Amino acid sequence: MQITLKDGSQMHYDGPVSVAQVAADISEGLARVALGAKVDGKVCETATVLDRDCALEILTFRDEEGKRIYRHTCSHILAQAVKSVYPTVKLAIGPAIDNGFYYDFDFKTPISAENLDKIEQEMKKIIKANYPLKRFVLPRRKAIELMRKYGEDYKIELIEDLPADAQISFYQQGDFVDLCAGPHLPCTGMIKAFKLTSLTGAYWRGNEKNKMLSRIYGTCFDKKSDLTEYLTALEEAKKRDHNKLGRELGIFMTDENIGQGLPLLMPKGAKLFQILSRWVEDEEERRGYLRTKTPYMAKSNLYKISGHWDHYKDGMFVMGDEEKDEEVFALRPMTCPFQYTIYNNGLKSYRDLPLRYGETSTLFRNESSGEMHGLIRVRQFTISEGHLICTPSQLEEEFKGCLELAQYCLKCFGLDGDVSYRFSKWDPQDTDKYINDPDKWEEAEATMRSILDHLRVPYTEAIGEAAFYGPKLDIQIKNVHGKEDTLITIQVDMFLAENFDMSYIDENGEKRRPYILHRTSMGCYERTIALLIEKFAGAFPVWMSPEQVRVLCLTDRTRAVSDEIACKLRGAGIRVEVDSRSETVGYKIRAAQLDKVPYMLIIGDKEVEEGVVSVRRRGEGDLGKMTLGDFLVKIADDIDSKRLD
RNA sequence: GCUAAUGUGGCGCAGCUGGUAGCGCAAUUGAUUCGUAAUCAAUAGGUCGCCGGUUCGAAUCCGGCCAUUAGCUCCA
Numbered sequence: 001m002q003i004t005l006k007d008g009s010q011m012h013y014d015g016p017v018s019v020a021q022v023a024a025d026i027s028e029g030l031a032r033v034a035l036g037a038k039v040d041g042k043v044c045e046t047a048t049v050l051d052r053d054c055a056l057e058i059l060t061f062r063d064e065e066g067k068r069i070y071r072h073t074c075s076h077i078l079a080q081a082v083k084s085v086y087p088t089v090k091l092a093i094g095p096a097i098d099n100g101f102y103y104d105f106d107f108k109t110p111i112s113a114e115n116l117d118k119i120e121q122e123m124k125k126i127i128k129a130n131y132p133l134k135r136f137v138l139p140r141r142k143a144i145e146l147m148r149k150y151g152e153d154y155k156i157e158l159i160e161d162l163p164a165d166a167q168i169s170f171y172q173q174g175d176f177v178d179l180c181a182g183p184h185l186p187c188t189g190m191i192k193a194f195k196l197t198s199l200t201g202a203y204w205r206g207n208e209k210n211k212m213l214s215r216i217y218g219t220c221f222d223k224k225s226d227l228t229e230y231l232t233a234l235e236e237a238k239k240r241d242h243n244k245l246g247r248e249l250g251i252f253m254t255d256e257n258i259g260q261g262l263p264l265l266m267p268k269g270a271k272l273f274q275i276l277s278r279w280v281e282d283e284e285e286r287r288g289y290l291r292t293k294t295p296y297m298a299k300s301n302l303y304k305i306s307g308h309w310d311h312y313k314d315g316m317f318v319m320g321d322e323e324k325d326e327e328v329f330a331l332r333p334m335t336c337p338f339q340y341t342i343y344n345n346g347l348k349s350y351r352d353l354p355l356r357y358g359e360t361s362t363l364f365r366n367e368s369s370g371e372m373h374g375l376i377r378v379r380q381f382t383i384s385e386g387h388l389i390c391t392p393s394q395l396e397e398e399f400k401g402c403l404e405l406a407q408y409c410l411k412c413f414g415l416d417g418d419v420s421y422r423f424s425k426w427d428p429q430d431t432d433k434y435i436n437d438p439d440k441w442e443e444a445e446a447t448m449r450s451i452l453d454h455l456r457v458p459y460t461e462a463i464g465e466a467a468f469y470g471p472k473l474d475i476q477i478k479n480v481h482g483k484e485d486t487l488i489t490i491q492v493d494m495f496l497a498e499n500f501d502m503s504y505i506d507e508n509g510e511k512r513r514p515y516i517l518h519r520t521s522m523g524c525y526e527r528t529i530a531l532l533i534e535k536f537a538g539a540f541p542v543w544m545s546p547e548q549v550r551v552l553c554l555t556d557r558t559r560a561v562s563d564e565i566a567c568k569l570r571g572a573g574i575r576v577e578v579d580s581r582s583e584t585v586g587y588k589i590r591a592a593q594l595d596k597v598p599y600m601l602i603i604g605d606k607e608v609e610e611g612v613v614s615v616r617r618r619g620e621g622d623l624g625k626m627t628l629g630d631f632l633v634k635i636a637d638d639i640d641s642k643r644l645d
Numbered sequence: 646g647c648u649a650a651u652g653u654g655g656c657g658c659a660g661c662u663g664g665u666a667g668c669g670c671a672a673u674u675g676a677u678u679c680g681u682a683a684u685c686a687a688u689a690g691g692u693c694g695c696c697g698g699u700u701c702g703a704a705u706c707c708g709g710c711c712a713u714u715a716g717c718u719c720c721a
Binding site: 102110111112113197198199200201202203206207208209212213214215217243247248253254255256257259260315334363365367368369370371372373376377381383465474481483485486487488489520523524526527552554555556557558582583584585586587588589590591592593594600602604605606614616621622 | 646647648649650655656676677678679680681682683684694695711712713714715716717718719720721
């Protein structure tokens with residue numbers, strides 16, 4: 001029998017051999033860190049016996065799959081510990097996830113986070129006992145019987161969903177047995193360092209109509225130092241949290257009398273908003289967009305035509321009561337129907353297309369109370385919205401244009417390396433959420449897929465993430481806590497043109513339905529600002545800094561010159577403030593540094609005498625003296641290059 | 646909306662088992678006119694998230710609401 005290793009080398013055995021044995025034959029060191037293996041691409045455990053020619057890759061904690069095996073076993077240890085501390089608990093599921101694992105429990109009486117310590121102590125005992133994990137398989141009927149004996153109702157439900165002839169695997173460690181597909185570590189003693197991180201609620205099977213269970217999150221590593229490092233990194237990340245930093249830096253605030261999800265942009269935040277909107281509006285104009293400015297609300301009729309009334313009414317702020325025969329209005333949750341109405345004003349020719357409408361558009365969505373988060377998820381927000389109306393043959397080129405614009409924005413923000421692409425498709429099972437026309441969906445998704453493949457977009461696919469009217473390319477980004485949100489979206493809409501009876505006249509004088517793309521260029525201002533705060537820890541690149549230069553006036557004698565310098569800089573389009581408080585230089589430098597101002601100009605008697613400015617750059621320190629003219633060249637260069645600090 | 650937790654001046658925190666609120670930073674004022682990350686002093690600022698209950702007495706105990714956080718569900 002021949003075993004081919006990852007590096008291409010081969011090993012020969014006369015009879016069956018376990019993965020663990022092969023690892024030991026390769027090296028003693030590898031045998032110690034082997035967590036599992038990939039045999040012909042399939043993940044299995046170290047106990048797996050190889051009995052024919054195969055390709056073998058030994059998995060350690062350095063491999064993503066290795067980590068998952070390790071963490072999955074840790075979740076079983078958690079379950080065993082919880083079961084031992086709370087014998088009446090019922091087990092649900094407990095997978096490994098990015099950065100750790102969780103397990104869902106149904107406690108007879110819900111426990112509080114203080115009890116995690118107690119559970120950790122019990123887990124330590126289980127690890128110390130070093131129980132071997134033994135796998136066994138039962139036919140479906142016997143499996144159900146076993147779980148009934150243990151009173152594990154959720155496990156029975158899981159088994160009942162498996163095919164009738166399925167062989168169902170279990171893992172036993174000590175006297176604890178859990179339904180599980182595996183693979184697992186050979187014994188519990190291999191877990192070197194773990195920590196339970198939080199206790200939260202989670203619906204059984206992710207459905208809000210089901211019972212809410214208690215979910216315990218944890219993480220584990222094969223080295224204590226790595227766990228400490230991970231936990232420290234989490235603490236560090238919290239310092240960049242826009243929700244904390246954004247408030248500290250005076251970018252935004254909230255007020256309970258104004259309401260949840262309604263942040264107030266303070267002068268610095270409003271300036272940042274203005275800088276971004278002016279910039280992206282100009283960029284869109286260069287790319288052939290026409291601006292619209294449409295109402296923030298409309299009669300319910302409009303949303304009935306668009307389909308939002310049927311699919312999105314709960315998410316809208318509605319005014320007036322239809323039952324009482326009142327005129328009903330709703331704040332707009334998106335801009336599409338408004339721009340379509342503009343399109344429909346006047347007959348359009350194929351010569352008019354593509355039409356690209358852009359609007360810096362404020363939207364209102366009545367998010368559930370538990371959803372709001374800083375600037376990332378809010379009830380009123382403004383997006384760089386646009387709709388492109390084109391002929392079928394123009395669709396790909398227009399899609400490409402949208403993608404290029406989005407990528408240009410990301411590059412200028414320095415976020416291009418931090419995003420991932422998601423092809424969001426409908427869920428044919430969920431007929432409530434989507435316009436139920438499978439043929440059209442198939443057409444739309446096939447068109448989109450072919451465009452994405454042509455453009456070589458490295459996407460992942462997600463079922464049930466589409467808009468109700470069409471598939472999307474979502475550009476996803478993770479915040480400082482690792483939570484992912486959509487930053488930018490490009491959507492193909494195959495339905496609303498029909499609803500609004502939109503058309504154009506083609507070359508042959510025939511009436512045709514146009515294709516529509518919905519898209520954002522730099523996304524939603526609030527969310528983008530949040531991500532930028534986290535990306536730069538508040539130290540924005542010079543081109544987007546609300547305050548680019550602070551003039552530090554050293555004494556009252558240099559005040560007039562300081563003001564004059566500020567005035568000249570403002571004349572050159574630089575955003576500048578003067579600090580002429582009666583404080584020491586050190587104090588003012590510290591203040592400017594904490595405010596993350598990129599450039600400081602220090603003006604004392606010497607500078608006035610020599611007719612120069614002393615420049616200090618954030619992150620670089622003292623740059624010495626130069627003329628104001630030289631400084632202007634330097635900062636202009638910094639701004640033009642969109643240099644990222 | 647659901648589960649768990651939290652809510653004390655702009656921010657970060659003290660305030661034990663109920664006896665009527667303090668500290669640091671920031672702010673303001675005065676003095677200081679200073680050379681590359683904190684000058685000194687004084688002053689002001691709080692219906693202890695809001696409403697109700699228990700009590701002779703509530704920041705502290707109980708209930709409801711509001712807001713915040715983690716997660717679930719939903720979503721740009």
